[in-house]
Amino acid sequence: MSGAFTGVLIGGLAVALVAVCVIAISLGSVTLPLGAVWRVIAAHLTGSGDTDPLRDQVVWDIRTPRVLVAALVGAGLSAAGVALQALVRNPLADPYVLGVSSGASLGAVLVAAVGAPALGGLGVTGAAFVSALLSVLLVYVLAQRGGRLLDSRLVLAGVAVGYLCQAATSYVQLQLDPSELQRLMFWLMGSIAGATWHDLRLPAAVIAACTAYLLLQARRLNALLAGDDAATALGTPVRTLRLALLAVASLLTATAVSVVGGIGFVGLMVPHAARFAVGADHRRVLPVATLLGAVFLVVVDLATRTVDRPNELPVGVFTTAIGVPFFLWLLRRRTGGAA
């Protein structure tokens, strides 16, 4: 795979990302001309805030944070997917394989059931984050042996803990009154609506930092695929690397899920699309998947709020609707190759 092709692809994706962000900001219940969008953003970036206040509110306070969150979550889930597929050496793994998503859902429904004060004042986001991390911790405890992570056990423990959290979530949901459940369902299925600058600063920073860390691990991820013996002989600190990848990918996923809910299949689909384009080498897969994930989620989020206007559809429903056929196609292609 030529380096020049990858360079062009990365440049193209970066341009596409800016383009879809601007388009996504201009479209909505009120459609604004692209030029006006640019002017508002430029005014904020340069600090000269003299624009039309109504437009300013729509562009800067409502749509821009939402589009940025979509881009960051898409990028982060994709990078985490790449990292976890290498960590457990299973191309069909995704960021939720470690039970993060189910753990987050349990936290969210608990808040709704028992009320925030009973959980130390945590909101839905906070509780989802804490319970997501607790479930990963449980998976880690089950999968390690003397501090050494075993990849097969990691997947099995993740699946088991995931089912446990799902069962608990279903039970708690039965105790909720219908109106509460209705509100929560949207979060459970994934939604980027309602993102504001204020709530998003910290999660956005965490997602960006974790993604940046993963982007630097490309060479080590390549080595990890060769197995522990070969990777160690190549100079990779396998044990600490596995722990670091697990911690960073989990933190990233937990943060993303707690903010936007369960958006499935991005972390599975996007890494494979990237590999399809540039081969297996993580030095190319990671940047391509990260940018592609950002573009993908911005576009999907735009679709959820435009196809059935004025209603909004959950993002998770869209990504899964695209993801499942893709997954099945992938499965058929893999078996076809092995036969």
Add this chain to the structure above:
Amino acid sequence: MRLDLHGVTAAIDGAPIVSGVELTAAPGQFVGLVGPNGSGKSTLLRTVYRTLRPSAGVVSLDGDDLWRMRPRTAARRRAAVTQHGDPGGEFTVAEVVAMGRAAHQGLLDRETASDRSVVAESLERVGMDGRDDRLFSTLSGGERQRVLLARALAQRAPLLVLDEPTNHLDVGAQLGLLDLVRSLGLTVLAALHDLDHAAAYCDHIVVLRDGRVRAAGPPLEVLTPEFIAEVFGVRAHVGPHPLTGRPHIAVASPV
């Protein structure tokens, strides 16, 4: 590069697999590690890859404790072709060999022209030049093993550790690989299944059984018919190879 294992004991889940192993590979020597299945050969090698820390004893390179080095420093002094060391997925030949350069690159370093020339040179030494863009998964078993050897050579380490490098190769590829390894002039420690290969290619043999060294020395001194019968439970004939004149071991089931 001189490799010394001194009193090396290693356990898996508390059960000792190898105990008190003494082994030395002098600079440029080809040392063969032989023994029946389950004798602890691979476990011992894992203390040299640094995947299994010895519970007692020292592994040292030119007198420096291997287990006290930083991972990348160790990888610049010791390379390995392990069992099952092939990367999954659709890597090209050049990408697989480039993994060997990680030991010489920092986290933020990009691949340099010198990295690329080491990769090309390593492929040339194993006779796989010109196939950089072939997918690793489409190569034959013998070609894959050569590419993995090139990856180890790209580390530019003076010590090479091999775990049954001729497994699953056809006879031509087996001899070709051993000739190639022999011609590199590196210090080599190789676990070998085939006693005939061990006799023909090694300068020095270490025999492991039940995790302990049973004998060590030049192949013809160690691998006598009586000793082979005792350790492996087969009849053996030792003599010069009719075609090459090198030491040759023929084996047969016990009567």
